[in-house]
Amino acid sequence: MLKIIIAGLDGCLGSAFLGLSDLLSLSQRAIAAASTSAADGSTATPPAFCVVAASPTGQPVRDGAGVPFDVETSFDEIAACDAIIVPSFAPGPDGKAPDMTAFASAAAWLRRHHSRGALIGGCGSGVFLLGEAGLLEGRRCTTSWWHHEDLKRRYPRADTAWGARLIDDRRVITAAGPLSWIDVGLHVIKTLCGPEAGRVAADFTLGEASPKGAQAATAYMPNVVSGSADAFLAEAERVVRQADANFNAQDLARSLSTSERTLHRRLKQACGESPKTFIDRIRVETARTLLETSAKPVKELAASAGFIDEASFRRAFRRYAGMAPSAYRVWARAKSQDKAQMFSVRKESEFIPEILTTILDTCVNGVTLTDPDLEDAPIVYANKRFHEITGYDAEEIIGRNCRFLQGDDRDQEGLRRLREAIRNHQPVEVTLRNYRRDGQLFHNKLNITPLFDAHGKLIYFLGVQYDVTDQVRAEAEIGDLRAKLQSIA
Numbered sequence: 001m002l003k004i005i006i007a008g009l010d011g012c013l014g015s016a017f018l019g020l021s022d023l024l025s026l027s028q029r030a031i032a033a034a035s036t037s038a039a040d041g042s043t044a045t046p047p048a049f050c051v052v053a054a055s056p057t058g059q060p061v062r063d064g065a066g067v068p069f070d071v072e073t074s075f076d077e078i079a080a081c082d083a084i085i086v087p088s089f090a091p092g093p094d095g096k097a098p099d100m101t102a103f104a105s106a107a108a109w110l111r112r113h114h115s116r117g118a119l120i121g122g123c124g125s126g127v128f129l130l131g132e133a134g135l136l137e138g139r140r141c142t143t144s145w146w147h148h149e150d151l152k153r154r155y156p157r158a159d160t161a162w163g164a165r166l167i168d169d170r171r172v173i174t175a176a177g178p179l180s181w182i183d184v185g186l187h188v189i190k191t192l193c194g195p196e197a198g199r200v201a202a203d204f205t206l207g208e209a210s211p212k213g214a215q216a217a218t219a220y221m222p223n224v225v226s227g228s229a230d231a232f233l234a235e236a237e238r239v240v241r242q243a244d245a246n247f248n249a250q251d252l253a254r255s256l257s258t259s260e261r262t263l264h265r266r267l268k269q270a271c272g273e274s275p276k277t278f279i280d281r282i283r284v285e286t287a288r289t290l291l292e293t294s295a296k297p298v299k300e301l302a303a304s305a306g307f308i309d310e311a312s313f314r315r316a317f318r319r320y321a322g323m324a325p326s327a328y329r330v331w332a333r334a335k336s337q338d339k340a341q342m343f344s345v346r347k348e349s350e351f352i353p354e355i356l357t358t359i360l361d362t363c364v365n366g367v368t369l370t371d372p373d374l375e376d377a378p379i380v381y382a383n384k385r386f387h388e389i390t391g392y393d394a395e396e397i398i399g400r401n402c403r404f405l406q407g408d409d410r411d412q413e414g415l416r417r418l419r420e421a422i423r424n425h426q427p428v429e430v431t432l433r434n435y436r437r438d439g440q441l442f443h444n445k446l447n448i449t450p451l452f453d454a455h456g457k458l459i460y461f462l463g464v465q466y467d468v469t470d471q472v473r474a475e476a477e478i479g480d481l482r483a484k485l486q487s488i489a
Contacts, residue, residue, distance in 0.1 A: 002049035002192050003081040008071050009055070009089075009106060009129075011098055014063035016087035016123055016181040017053075023185045024051040027201035031193065034200045046197040049189075054078060056106055064090020075109045081118050083188045084110060088124035088178055096150055097125035100132035107133035114171060119191060121173035121184040130172060131155035138395060140292070140332070141174040142167050149233050162237060162282070164289045182206070232256075233270050240282045245308040249275035283307060284320040291329045298325045323399050327378035330371065331399025361385070366465030368402070369451075372458055376401045377422075380460075389444075389467050391437030402463065405434040405444070418448065425450045425458055431468065443472040 006020045031046055055061045058074030089098050100107065110133040114120045122130040127143040128151060130136055136158035143151050145162060152160045161167060166175040166183045168191070175183045186205070190198025239255045240247065252275055253263040260275070267278050287305035294301065302313035317325050360367050366386030370377045382397045390397070390405060406415070414430035421428030427449045434444040445466040453459050 002047050002083075003078075004049055004051050004188060004192075005078060005081045005084040006051065006053045007055075007075075007084055007086045007106065007110075007129075008053055008061035008069065009086070009103060010062050011064050011089050012061065012126075013088040013090050013124075013178060014065065014067055014069065016126075016178070017061070017063065017069055020085055020087060020123075020181050020185055021051060021053060023182060023201075023205050024049075024189070027185070027189055027205055030204035031189075031197045031200050046193040049082070049192060052078070052081075056109075075106065078113075080116065081113060082192055083119040083121065084113055085121040085181070085184055085188065086110070086123065086126035086129050087181055088126050089128070091125065095146065097128045097147055100128050100154075103129055103132065111135065117171075119171050119173060119188055121175070121188055123175055123180040123184050124178055127151065127174045128154065130174065131158055135172050136160075136174075138393075139169040139172050140167050141169065141172070142176050143174060144176045144178070144180075145238075146234060148237075161289050161292075162241075162285050164293070167292075232266060236267070236278065237282055240279050240306070241286060243306060245303070245306055247279070247306065249279065252279065280316045281320055283313075284317050287313065287317060287325065288321065288328065288332075291325060292332045301325070323378065323401075324375040326375045327399040327401075330374060330378060330380055331395075366390075366463075366467075368463040368465070370402065370461045370463065372422075372461060377461070386465060389436075389442070389465060390434070396437070406432065407435045407439075409433050409435070414446075418446070421448060422461065431472070442467055442469045444468070 004024055006017065006024075008017055028049060028051070032048070052073060053069075053071040054073050054075055054077075055071045056075050058071065058077065060068040060070050062068050092098060107129060110120055110130065114133075114135055120130060120133075120135055122128075122143075124144045125147055127136075127141060128147075130141070131151065131154060136155050138157065138159065140159045140161055141151075142161045142164035148160060148162050151158065164176065166173065166180070166187060168187065173184055173187055175181075175187075182205070186198060186202050189201045236252065236256060239252060243251065243255075249260060249263065253260045256263060258266070263275055267273055267275055271278065273281065283306045287301055287307075290296070290301045290304055296304075298313075299310045302310045305313065307313035307316065314325060317328070321328050323331065361384040363383060363385055366389050367381075367383040368379050368386055369381040371380045374380075378399045378401055379397055380399075382394065387393065387397070403410075406412070412432055414432045418428055418430050418432075427447075429445070429447045431443055431445045434442055436442060445468045447464040447466075449462045449464075450458055451460040451462055
């Protein structure tokens, strides 16, 4: 039986702690009752789960108002589990999440269970405990919008999304709002027990307000936040996100009842950006969330994010995200997989079997696939050896064009031959000067082969990389030695 843990910590939001217990328990009953009969008459039942409330010591936990709640066990008594959900914390007098260093042992406990394969979910300000556990580093995450700047400041290595409702990035689930425990609880059920179980749970617990597609019930969002710097930034972001495409720095200053000069000074102090840079960044951040959660064309997303046209959107997005919008969508989709090495064989229809990924990971040479149908032909797959040769992680590779390995060293004859072969859909082999993540030069013997489907349509370019640095150096030394011998003769 699957086991879902509700992590009780002093200072938690009582409604979230009790609400999770009720939602999960009632959902399990509804799922069991809705089990359907298969064609052969047997009963097809989704995996059963139990719900366990736990605290660090096994003693009752007190919420932010001091009300005690009983738990069933201590953290140390839980040898294994399938998911852990951290409820929101009650805000302090300043409106911020508590200092998470007081929960260091609980953070270590979360980290340990995540490494063993458990889903870890954070609701609202409970996301901060996931940050304390180091689980947000390099991951896309979200929290309540009034905690957004505080989360970024406390955990700068987290990829924090403003305004996203729920994000699941490699078994780390984060959600926004005091009522986010509903979203997290239902998402955990769907992930562990399957989409049908998730639908039954949502229909039973939310009734007519059940999610349709990716949308859930609307969360409560307050109109004000505490803290002068945070309040100023939060209000500035709110204004930008609600503005149209013609909105500029003058409009922002007017909306905030300040002068342009004061606006420039306060933004520089608060986030180190000019008003124009601030506006563009917020719009790109909105676009990133839309690319992750919507299948709409880039042109429509550009307008939704507040850009005046598609061209300006693409320029700004590439400047801030480091890749084209369509490539970012591929990268985000790959990153959401537990292994970011899965790629489409028939575009958007099926995935490469995991066993083939395992086989490619044993290759002594680097292997990549690039997608010519996406803007800038980004890498959509890279095997383990490619990571070792270049020093880059999967998250730094997927979604980028291979040219990033050349750095500023673009004046190479091999590059001209490579571009011509790709343009003509022809195989080619070239040796290029590439640079590892630490800046070290290596010589890459690159073999490119175009891959076509059964109808002759180009679907991918297969790249095989050979690190021939030692060979190139040896040939150079031989050449030097010959030159010396000839000069002596």
